[in-house]
Amino acid sequence: MANRIQKPPRHWRKEIDFILISQEQLARRVNALAREIEKDFAGKDLVIVALLNGTVVFLADLLRRLSLPLRLDFIGVSSYGGGTQSNELVFTKELRLDVSSRNVLVVDDILDTGKTLSQVMVKLRKLKPRRMKICVLLDKPSRRVEQVSADYIGFEIPNHFVVGYGLDYAERYRNLPFVGVLHPQMYKNPDFIPLLSLKKRRLLQGVKTTIGPVAQPPSPHAPRLAATL
């Protein structure tokens, strides 16, 4: 299929370069993910553990499509904002539900370097769940530094900095109904820079700023987003 660039609505055009994943694509894929998860967790005692804050929109859509008995809890994680060298995660909300001997599905917005999810998994493993699976909306395999992979992946994407559908830049854009690529000029916006965590600042140093076709290996789970660009 030919690659097609989708423009954002006019009022977002100064800030959003292009739409990477449309509302319709998101809806279709989230539905398909829910079917996979239902199949794998049918008859199991499922606890969903979602990472705050980026998962909220994805999670709300996914949950409503899951026809399974389940329980939901959240872990709050934040990368250390003020320092200059720390990669450390700060846990801003701890788990309340007991997950020992339970089937746990960890849900996050995006798997990038893998540092967040690998630390979260270490923490959760200590609670002795029966089994744990990971579900992410987006996967940027090209940036991985930790050995962590997801069992359910919405879309594999190239090294763009993306916002929308829960993902933020300086806490903005979470409410966009699509996943868009932030306009590179926004990286320099002096109103936003002081609000960025150290991690986001580092991340922005290496992102791809030109539009190109998405080269991605056909992972068994992730769909071929390449066809949509």
Ligand code: IMP
């Ligand atoms: P990791 O620890 O490098 O895997 O990063 C995971 C976290 O970094 C995500 O949960 C996001 O909060 C953030 N992140 C990584 N890439 C992006 C992006 O393109 N846009 C917005 N946030 C991102």
Ligand code: MG
């Ligand atoms: Mg996150």
